[in-house]
Amino acid sequence: MRMIFAAALILSGLLPRANAADGGTSNNRGWGLMGQADLFMGQYFYKDSAGSANGYVDLNLQQMKSFSSQSGFFITERYNYTGFKQVNELAGGGTLFQQSMEASLGAKWIRRFEGGYSLKPRLGVRSQFFRETRDEDWGKGLYDSSRYEAGLTWERKTRWGMSVPWTYQLSYDLYYTYYPRFSTLSSEFGAALASSDPGTHTLNTLTHQLSYRSEFDLPEFASAWVLGSVSMADFPDQKVVNSKGEYLDSKRSDSCLTLGTGYSKRFLDWQRLGRVRPTAGLGLTFSSLFSNQNNFDTDPNRLKFTAGYYNYWEARFSPNVSATFMKTQLGLSLGYDFAYRAYTGRLAQNADASYTASTLHQYTHSILLEASYPLLRSLDLKLRGLWSKSSSNNSYEQTYTYDYHSYNYFAGVSWKI
């Protein structure tokens, strides 16, 4: 996989550049290249404990080739290295040390038909590498994974009435995620210990995702989108546990539903500070997960069976504002995200681990602040900071932290290729 990615990067250096922002003044039937490279330094803080400063690299490339107005394809490559832990990666109960690397390669064919119809099949592969403890070497992380993807998008570009352009897509995506180094200890040693058999590669999943997306270009510099997605995630090697702590022959299967909508608008320039261009947006998302998997708390003091342990619903509210100072091209953006998650079966626990009668719920607030300043035509200086606070009605934190605050910052340059 890494060889493929390295070859793609070398190839990309030989190709002519294209730039979405430039519009592309004429059709170009040769190869085109565009992308972005980010290079940052940053630091992560968790409950006031500081992780060491480290780097962040993100390289995105798209190489495209059109054969005509009817057909063409593009290849996407991405490489990402994160040297410090991110707020959204709390596996391990809040450890400060984490490094991750990701490489992906994808290809998508575009076939357009008269009447605004398009058909777009795609293939992709992604590898993720984690170093979550200091004794893990690259390529030997417990949670290293590979994901193989295939998808088909059917698109229609039409209009909503006379005024509004409307593009909608119906997509089917298939993801097979494989964790080569994660297998249950019981599968490795269970026979010798006479323990149960929960399955071997219990994290591996095969996901069928069906999505619908609509985009509207509204008058007055506004736009809106609607997204609906249903995922059926099968765990081909994870057995369902019953109320006696026994593992059944039936396998775990999750259903995930996501409904979202968003709206953004550019306002007229504010004629101060050398002219400021403001934009604002709002996103609303509802998601839920239903799983047939249960949980048996084997702590001898509790021995608690919880049906539907993983089931939850979540509502998310995400407003954002940004401003571009036209004179200096300094850009500032501020985003806020609030999420409320309610587990429908999982009970909150007291500090001594005893179970309460209330189901567990969790609130998360996040604030993202970003600034960018052009150093050269394609090179921006960027500064980002993210603060996040999570709280819940769960007081038992021996195995996982539900109540915490964390923040990170990073600064560096972004180069548009």
Add this chain to the structure above:
Amino acid sequence: MENLILKTALFSSILLFPAAWASAALPGVTLLPHGIVEVRAGVRDQWRQVSSRTEMVPGYDIRTTKTSTAELEFSDGSRILLSPGALFTVEQTDSREARFRLDSGKLKAYVAGLFSSRLKIRTPTAVASVRGTEFEMSAEPQGDTSLSVAEGHLEVSDSAGRTAVITSEETLNVGKNGLEQPRTVALTDDRARDAARPIAVAMETARDRTRAMLEDLRGRELKANEAQLGKDVIDAFGKRVRLEEYLLRPAANEFKLVFLSKREDRLDWGHLIERFNSKIPDDLTQVAGIVAQTYFSRTMPSNWLKYFEVYLTNTKDSIRETVTLGAPTAINFTGYGAAVGTRYYPSSIDYVQTLGGPGVPGGSKVIFQQQQDFNSSFAGQVTFTQKLLDASGNLTTYAHFRFDPSNTAAVADIQTGGCGSSCYPDDAVGGGFDPTTTDSFPNGPNRADFLRSTRYADGTVVSVEKILVGNDGKILDFANPNADTFNQAGSYNLEIVAKSSLFQGRKIDVLIAPEILAQKKMGTTDPANLQPR
């Protein structure tokens, strides 16, 4: 300090790289004629030909002939190309609004959208508000306006106030009756763009990522749940430990909990067995109540704990601790200093500690045993016997005494460490094979890392280090830890590192929930346990 360096670096960068495009945002329009191009400063002015770059200001009219063209350059990089036969007017060019008029002819525009807050081009029948757009526009003096967007968005209004947004590869006519239905250009039309062009690819990539993000979030949730279930933690030595626990039901009156601690280079595991007098319910959440009623129940319990075993091993060496309990019997605890009257309590408790492994003589050896019974060895009294290794390595009675509840002074004497008349003749405390016990705090007195090492008279050494460690590998920081602290439920895992001179240099190193030890402690005979909870 690092923040200060960062701020300084940021500030320096701003000073070193003055905004290269600061001038780009300042409104300014320059005319580049190609052939015979004429301009005038309003309708009262005379047309005059320009042959070089000329700055345009509001009020200027521009016209091209049937053979000439003109190019207007904006300070933000935007361009408008006037075709032959065009009549074009610059109406306003300030930062609030840039407004132009196309009375006749055709233009092609590439608009960056930064020049002004709002950029509009009027024709006799339409007004086009421009976003970042590449488009063509033509107007007839008293007739139709035709628009064709190559890339981007254009917002078009007619004289009746109706508005339509047109986007890439769309065309629109505005006639005397106003807006007509926008149309998508045919793929065979010259105006159709490449299927895989930069903007289309950028949008498609973003949409793919949005959908893939949902799968990413699901995968992240999966990992988080692994953490929530406590299956993946860091030990006190910075090593990743994977934990798994499994419940088994070997018999109707028994359950077995197997727990595994796997590090990259080793496996340590153990089990907990609880056996009861009679069948336990399928709903094991009721088992905790059965365990609780084994001790100090007001009435004879219907079921009770009969056997308890904790076994820890590194796959070669092992420590096994077993507790065997007799049927509960009524004991009046008043005489033992607890004013609770009569309660049901196990009639006997037999605790045995056994070492196993290739270095242990015979492969297995009991090194410690503690027995307690009521009314069996001595009528109406609790008898307490402790055996451990003597100088020859044999298990020999060490402490041996009884509690007489009718003798308040004797009970008090025992509870303060004495023995007096309550001791049996074979009691050997202080008799020459006393074990040596050493307590220490390897990480300092304020860290929950407690090491107890016991040396028996035959030279056998057993040490157990108990560390309260968070999931992130941090050792609990507190002052003056004691043995009871390790058995409290809390936000920490209990890491037990067991070593012995019989383990040939190996150790046992497991992480378990503290409650496992709490149950063992509850069943272990100890005078301090003879108190109702």
